[in-house]
Amino acid sequence: MTTVPPPAPPRRRPRVPLAPYLFILPYLLIFATFWAWPIVSSFLMSFKDSRLGAAAGYGLSNWQRLLTDEFFRTALKNTVIILVIQVPLMLSLATTLAVALNSRLLRARGLFRFAFFAPLVVGTVAYSAVFRLLFNGEFGIVNRALTGVGLPEVDWLNQPVPAMAVIILAMTWRWTGYNAIILLAGLQGIPEDVYEAAAIDGATPWQQFWKMTLPLLRPTLLFCLVLSVIGTLQLFTEPALITNSGPGNATMTLGTYLYQQGFRSFNFGYASAIAYAVAALAAIFSFAQLRLFGRDS
Amino acid sequence: MTTLESTPPVTRPSRGKAARDRTSAIWLHVALIPLALLFLAPLWMMLVFATHPETAIFSPNPPLWFGGAFKENFDGLQADTNFIRALGNSTVISVAYTLLSMLLTSLAGFAFAKYNFPGRNILFGLILATLTIPTFVTIIPQFILVARDLKMSNTFQAVILPTLANTIGIFYMRQAFQTVPDDLLAAARIDGASEPRIFWQIALPVVRPALAALAILLFLASWNDYLWPLIVLTQKDSYTMPVALGTLVGLTRVSWGGIMVGTAIATVPFLALFLALQRHFVAGIAGGAVKD
Numbered sequence: 001m002t003t004v005p006p007p008a009p010p011r012r013r014p015r016v017p018l019a020p021y022l023f024i025l026p027y028l029l030i031f032a033t034f035w036a037w038p039i040v041s042s043f044l045m046s047f048k049d050s051r052l053g054a055a056a057g058y059g060l061s062n063w064q065r066l067l068t069d070e071f072f073r074t075a076l077k078n079t080v081i082i083l084v085i086q087v088p089l090m091l092s093l094a095t096t097l098a099v100a101l102n103s104r105l106l107r108a109r110g111l112f113r114f115a116f117f118a119p120l121v122v123g124t125v126a127y128s129a130v131f132r133l134l135f136n137g138e139f140g141i142v143n144r145a146l147t148g149v150g151l152p153e154v155d156w157l158n159q160p161v162p163a164m165a166v167i168i169l170a171m172t173w174r175w176t177g178y179n180a181i182i183l184l185a186g187l188q189g190i191p192e193d194v195y196e197a198a199a200i201d202g203a204t205p206w207q208q209f210w211k212m213t214l215p216l217l218r219p220t221l222l223f224c225l226v227l228s229v230i231g232t233l234q235l236f237t238e239p240a241l242i243t244n245s246g247p248g249n250a251t252m253t254l255g256t257y258l259y260q261q262g263f264r265s266f267n268f269g270y271a272s273a274i275a276y277a278v279a280a281l282a283a284i285f286s287f288a289q290l291r292l293f294g295r296d297s
Numbered sequence: 298m299t300t301l302e303s304t305p306p307v308t309r310p311s312r313g314k315a316a317r318d319r320t321s322a323i324w325l326h327v328a329l330i331p332l333a334l335l336f337l338a339p340l341w342m343m344l345v346f347a348t349h350p351e352t353a354i355f356s357p358n359p360p361l362w363f364g365g366a367f368k369e370n371f372d373g374l375q376a377d378t379n380f381i382r383a384l385g386n387s388t389v390i391s392v393a394y395t396l397l398s399m400l401l402t403s404l405a406g407f408a409f410a411k412y413n414f415p416g417r418n419i420l421f422g423l424i425l426a427t428l429t430i431p432t433f434v435t436i437i438p439q440f441i442l443v444a445r446d447l448k449m450s451n452t453f454q455a456v457i458l459p460t461l462a463n464t465i466g467i468f469y470m471r472q473a474f475q476t477v478p479d480d481l482l483a484a485a486r487i488d489g490a491s492e493p494r495i496f497w498q499i500a501l502p503v504v505r506p507a508l509a510a511l512a513i514l515l516f517l518a519s520w521n522d523y524l525w526p527l528i529v530l531t532q533k534d535s536y537t538m539p540v541a542l543g544t545l546v547g548l549t550r551v552s553w554g555g556i557m558v559g560t561a562i563a564t565v566p567f568l569a570l571f572l573a574l575q576r577h578f579v580a581g582i583a584g585g586a587v588k589d
Contacts, residue, residue, distance in 0.1 A: 038435035123520065125558075
């Protein structure tokens with residue numbers, strides 16, 4: 001392996017056959033065992049009836065069940081509701097924040113950055129616990145604040161719509177700064193003279209934002225959108241810990257339902273079918289977003 | 298875009314512009330300060346509640362400033378779940394995972410970036426193709442493999458091994474190594490350096506900043522990971538910090554002051570680290586996202 005190559009022109013890539021394979025091998029073994037194979041295995045498993053006493057062999061029973069299972073439909077509906085409300089809410093807020101944090105008029109930039117970016121180091125379990133406590137219906141500080149300003153209390157965690165709202169608020173708190181960082185990097189890639197030129201042409205800051213910033217930011221926004229959608233489709237910790245999927249199944253998501261089927265009922269076949277349904281949804285959403293918003297990329 | 302070629306590059310703002318800027322600046326801060334306080338509030342309340350007894354947390358006038366019950370709350374937490382043990386487990390797992398993952402992804406990333414070898418594009422394409430696959434898809438076969446076939450439940454390696462297959466790290470390190478000049482490696486090769494030595498002593502030091510950013514993200518991801526450890530760790534002694542806290546959250550008779558102590562201990566070191574290394578955090582997140 002360490003043979004000195006014969007005097008070759010220095011600009012050519014070296015011809016060392018063994019080294020790159022050895023460099024890749026450790027990762028590749030892990031990748032094949034714990035990532036590539038499970039992807040295949042899970043697909044096969046989704047065609048297997050894994051309930052106790054079921055006949056061995058392959059069939060479509062899991063997929064048929066998926067189409068008629070009302071719990072799956074509830075989980076799907078809840079997940080899509082969260083997706084459709086939370087992702088646009090978060091990305092508009094993140095875009096606004098990125099523009100604000102990028103403004104040359106802003107003072108104490110470091111403090112603001114810390115306030116908005118700090119949530120991204122907080123673990124999902126930790127912030128779920130905090131939000132559950134803050135939104136406690138009887139004693140939570142949010143209700144104390146509401147009554148303090150003369151508003152009625154809300155039984156946040158025991159009513160379907162407020163419970164959903166808490167999850168959306170919690171996710172927005174945690175992920176807005178993360179997306180703002182990515183968008184800020186995108187903004188900083190826009191050359192300053194583009195704005196100077198627009199200002200000279202008499203464009204107002206509002207026009208500059210809609211006509212220039214937003215179109216130039218589109219690839220970055222698209223990236224954030226795709227990532228956020230895939231993340232939200234896999235939402236698990238927040239509904240599991242903040243609302244326990246409740247009240248009833250009002251905040252049950254595809255993630256918590258999959259966990260329940262896979263690791264409470266140990267119905268691996270059906271859980272695999274749910275997992276592939278999530279993957280299919282992720283693929284459809286990503287494709288649609290690329291077609292709708294990714295014209296030039 | 299503009300036709301005013303003669304405009305000097307540095308334009309002195311006119312008096313009218315300065316006044317308008319001042320108004321905009323005021324509005325900007327008026328909008329941003331309350332929002333920033335709202336974003337800081339959950340963290341603030343977590344820290345405050347960690348230092349108050351249950352009766353104060355749930356009183357009609359909840360405290361907004363620190364109290365003196367931290368020790369009491371910590372003891373409650375330690376009694377509810379062996380939190381010190383969980384912290385130890387989390388530390389070992391996160392450190393081991395970060396080091397191993399840095400090694401694996403930089404080795405592979407280096408090979409993908411700096412060598413031309415048969416199969417490179419196919420292998421890289423294969424890894425690329427799995428990038429957007431949700432982790433849900435792999436979690437059940439991973440569980441069967443780790444818990445049933447390899448009988449590794451409740452061990453460190455059960456938590457670490459499957460998560461080492463992270464594809465983002467490969468892209469990240471490949472991109473970082475692409476910035477290393479070919480001439481530098483060629484020169485070392487002419488001097489007779491072996492390929493592992495070229496990797497370790499020439500290429501790796503060049504990408505140190507990228508590696509630092511990656512390390513932070515890997516450590517944080519491992520430290521906060523919940524679903525996978527929850528699945529493979531079933532005995533209390535093997536719990537990581539998030540699993541230990543997660544089991545408490547759903548219980549009825551539990552010390553909320555204690556839980557807040559736990560979340561604070563899990564979070565505060567990283568808030569401090571974030572303050573100190575904000576640049577690296579931001580570079581890591583933005584670098585993984587914005588390509589070319």
